[in-house]
Amino acid sequence: MSAATNTAPFLTALLSKLAPGTHARIGARLAKHLPDLYQTLQTLYGNQFSNEQAYATWLTELLQVAGEAVAARPLPLQVLDDARSTDKNWFTKENMLGYCCYADRFAGDLRGVQKRIPHLQELGVTYLHLLPFLKARTGENDGGFAVADFDAIEPRLGNMADLEELSTALRAAGISLCSDFILNHVADDHPWAVAAKQGDPHYRDYFYHYPDRTIPDNFEQHLGQVFPQVAPGNFSFVPELQAWVWTTFYPYQWDLNYSNPKVFADMAAALLRLANRGVEAFRLDSTAFLWKRAGTKSMNQPEAHQILQALRSLVEIAAPGVLLKAEAIVETAELPAYLGNNDGANSKQECHLAYHSSLMAASWVALAEQDTSLMRHVFAGTPAQPEQSSWLTYVRCHDDIGWNVLRPEAGLKTEDVQQRLARVSRFYSGEGSYARGASFQANDPAAVHGTVGMAAALTGFSSAHTATEKHLARQRLLLLYGLSFCFGGMPLIYMGDELAQINDEAYRQVPAQAADSRWLHRPVWDDELYAQRHSGSHDAGTVFNALCHLLPQRRQLPQLAAQEARQLLKANNPAVLAFLRGSVDDPLLFLGNFSEHSISLDMVELLADHDIPGRGWVDQLSKLDVDLTVTLQAYSQLWLVRKQGNMTQD
Structure with a gap:
């Protein structure tokens, strides 16, 4: 029996429970996307229910949440949904340009961001990624990536009314707002974690918890470490639970247990609520880590892809104007799956966008080695993307440049992979080079550490003393951005790069930031540099003017659309x-x-x-x-x- 046949009885029942005004909008979407959603979730969670009817009841409840989101969706967003449903490739065109920043570093708060819209328009930005602005954990919170409440704004940044006002203003300017949506974990002071600490069995099962180290030690044999210096290991002992909780990142970030269907349902509902606030794109954080399996790295598991496929189907039903973006910092061979596939009858839609992290890292290797061979291997390993999808191409982001994603390509030379990538890492930390970055999580001199630092510092602006050295630094920076503009995808400018802004050493004096060298490249907006943006005698002006020359050229070239x-x-x-x-x-x-x-x-x-x-x-x-x-x-x-x-x- 087909999935479409399976879903027919309760599709009719579901529509009967929705407001009549929603039928026209949701009926056709349900007919198109419900069979895939049904089949994907049945594969994931069917064995969690006693029988087919119990599964169907759970799915009906999930779809009712989607239906309520449709009914509550503001009229301007409904209009947006209709337009983007007609033009499914709207985000893959040559006019697209992203910009990424922290709201507070860029403009103080959400209201301040609204005042900087003219700057975004001057660049031609069509997509603004604001790094985490939801209410974060009290105290240390990994730059906002430890979320305490998906339905509240970090108080110092504003409130939900400010978010809705900002999203409306951005939309009027032709700019889509992107929010981080941290799929993999929540803060240890999130209500679910608090309830788990208080003994609620319902919420204890939202997390992975073990009474002793037997199972964690078994997992650890195959797991990597994200923060080996400041947060070694992948499990943290929680006294209130008297158990070891899975914490891939920091001890205060508890991994969610997606083998529990209630977790998926609650997270999907939170995403749809934010979509109705005017968020038009979601950067889905740490997607590679969503499913755990003993004997593996617990990355890139088939079930992680099924979770993303199910989210895509739900979004297509409830908010088809919304984009999903996969943050999967994985090897080139693992990347394409996060966009889905065009495999005939077995084709799957996953995320609309995915960061091409290996291309980004390879472009920096090419500069360091003055050799593009590794980057050409990345090119060769990158297939044409599926329909209605695009790469996110970038030079820098808020995280470190992780060299280890390039191990397969780096090993194609006779030289030892470890030595080759370690040499690149040292190059960008300033060892005998023009670069002025630093190593990330550097507790072992023999390891391959990630690199931190603003793009301008890494390309030579900080070490340049002569006009020639500054010219070469500018050429390097523009070359990397030129590649990101031309490769094929949506290019992204990281805040400050357009003004040749260099490293922010002040983070060392801030207790909450001092242990995390990534703050080196998370500077505060520099009004003085901005005032120099049209000056030919300042670095900020020469870089800004050069980028403002490249970008209009890109918009005139249909060959640079993502699908070409x-x-x-x-x-x-x-x-x-x-x-x-x-x-x-x-x-x-x-x-x-x-x-x-x-x-x-x-x-x-x-x-x-x-x-x-x-x-x-x-x-x-x-x-x-x-x-x-x-x-x-x-x-x-x-x-x-x-x-x-x-x-x-x-």
């Missing part, structure tokens, strides 16, 4: 990255020199295997024609397009 084809080319120099975007008839050719030396390329040789002429190209950035021999200056980039009317074969 991408093809890697083989250049005659390992420092050069060359790839095509778009069709053979109307391609864009990206050329990037990741070295400190100028390099000449023969266009005919470069394109010989692709039936594309070597003559008749113009650089979209400079508007200058390109000869058959192209010279790339140190750390420079070209965005080449075919000259109109000149498609003659050489």
Whole structure:
């Protein structure tokens, strides 16, 4: 019996319980997405119920929550849903641009963020990711990632009315608001955790808890450690429970037990409530960790993907204008699954967006080694994304650059992987280089540590003393952003990068931040730099003006839409990255020199295997024609397009 047949009886019953005004909006969505939702959740949770009817009853209750969300959805968001249901690829187009920041570091609070909308518009931002702004744990809270209440705003940032006002103002400016939604864990002062501490058996089962170390020690044999220096291990003893609780990250962040269907239902309901507040996108934090399995790393498990697939189906039913973004910092081979697949009858929709973390890390390796070979392996391992999905391409974020995601590609050389990646890590911590970053969680000199630091500090602005050194630093920064603009996806600017803002050393004086070196690249907005943004005599101005030149060019190039084809080319120099975007008839050719030396390329040789002429190209950035021999200056980039009317074969 098909899933569609299984769902038919209680689909009708469910619609009968909803307000008549919701039928037209939800009926067609239910008919389309309910079979997949039913089947996915049955695979996940069917064995948790005594019989089929008990499962159907639970699913009906879940769908009633979705129906209530539809009924309560404000009219402007309903209009948005309708528009985006018509144009399912609205977020994959070449005009998309993201911006990421903490509300307090950017503008003080949510009302302050609203006042900075003109800055976002000047850049052309269409998507604003505000890092955690929900009510966080009292005391240490991992920069807000230890959430104490999904239905309240952190008091110092404002309240829910401020959030709704901000989302409305952003939407009027053509900007979608993205919120972090921490799927994997809650704070130890979240009401569920508090109830568990008080002995409530219902909520104790929202978490993994063990009376002794037997099972945790068995798991630990295969688990990695996220914060080995300040939070070693994956389990913490909780005196109130007299048990060991699973805490992948910090001891005050309790992992949720998604084998309990009640956890899924409550988390889905919380997400839909926020969607009705005007949040148009959710960064789903730590998606790779959602399911635990003994004898494995408890990452990237099939059930984690099923949880995300079920959330996607629910969103398609209740709020189809909303995007889901997977934060899965995993190896390249594991990444595509977080977008779903186009596998015919077995195709699955998962998240709309996923961070391409290995591309980001590989681009920094290319700068350090002045060699793009590792990045080319990442390219080769990145398949075309499924329909209605896109990569999130970025240069920096609020976290460290994690080099270990590149172990498979780094091992393709004869050199030892550990030595190679450790050398890159040391390079960006300033060992004999222009970079001025630092190691993250550095308690073992032989380990491969992540890297922290603002993009400007890592590309050489902090160590530059001469005009030439500043020029090279700027070229490096722009090259990384140029790659993120052209690879294929939604590019993201991290706050301060557009103004060449450098590291914030003041975090060391703040007790709640001093143990976490990631605050080095979480600076407070600098009004002085902002005032210099149009000045050609300041670093802030030269970088801002250069980015404001690149971005309009991107919006004029349909070849850079996320769904357009991408093809890697083989250049005659390992420092050069060359790839095509778009069709053979109307391609864009990206050329990037990741070295400190100028390099000449023969266009005919470069394109010989692709039936594309070597003559008749113009650089979209400079508007200058390109000869058959192209010279790339140190750390420079070209965005080449075919000259109109000149498609003659050489």
